[in-house]
Amino acid sequence: MQALIDDGKQRMNGAIAALNKEFDKLRTGRASTALVDNIVVDYYGTPTPVSQLASVSVPDPKTLTIQPWDKGAFAAVEKAILASDLGLTPNNDGSVIRITIPALTEERRKELVKVAKKYTEDCKIAIRNVRRDLNDQLKSMEKEKEISEDERKKGEGDVQKLTDDFVKQADTAAAAKEKEILAI
Template sequence: MQSVLDDSRQRMKKALAALEHDFAKLRTGRATPSLVEDISVDYYGTPTPLKQIASISVPESRSLTIQPWDRGAFSAIEKAIMKSDLGLTPVNDGKIIRINIPPLTEERRKDLVKVAKKYTEDCRVAMRNIRRDANDQLKKLQKDKAITEDDLRTGQADIQKITDDLIAEADKALDAKEKEVMEL
């Protein structure tokens, strides 16, 4: 029974980590490498994440610099950034690509909050699915007479507590992201 609890806790924490990763990709007023590092660049016919073909740095709070390791990748990187739905405009000076991050409009901020809420709801759904799987595993253990009915109830209560705690953590992360996005 303990292995079922540990496994479900582990899987729920992975869902929470995925939520944090999704939040990192959301554009706020600040520049972060995670904003562009996963953009897929057509590098010699192969879709490659930007972080694998260039170094990305943050010289100031509102700008990014991208230094490709291969000079032939400049135009492909520029195209990929333009095609991404981030609304960023790259400036190529022959040595590095600069991206200035404009301040967000109120409307765009509200859209980003909606996206953050959607990510959080997806995380909650994933956690509920994990809870359901764990409860099914416990019922199977009880049916196979590996645990008693009292153990089943205790296990289900434990899984519910784990689920509630981690969903509360996801909600806290959403609140923090919402404040970050809405601050001027």
């Protein structure tokens, strides 16, 4: 039964990790290399992530720099950034592409908070699905006479406690992200 709980803990940790990865992609008015992680460049006919054909850095909180290793990739990287849903405009000076992160409007901040809440709710749903799977496994173990009814009930209590802990972690992460988004 402990192996079952450990498996559930690992899967719930995965849900929290996925939530944090989604939060990293949300633009908060601060530059972050995670902003361009999902941008794919058509590099000589091959879809290639920006991070695989350029060095991405954050020289200051409002600027992101992208330095392609191949000079021929500048135009393709610029085109991919403009085509992305980030709403950012790259400036190319011939040796490096600079992206200045503009301050967010109040309306955009509220939209981003809604998106963050949706990501959090998706994470909570994933955590609850893990709980349901674990409880189903406990019931089948009881049916197979591997564990007693008391052990199943104790296991379900442990699973619920684990679920509550991870839901609290998701809420804490969401509150921190919301505070970050709303900070001016």
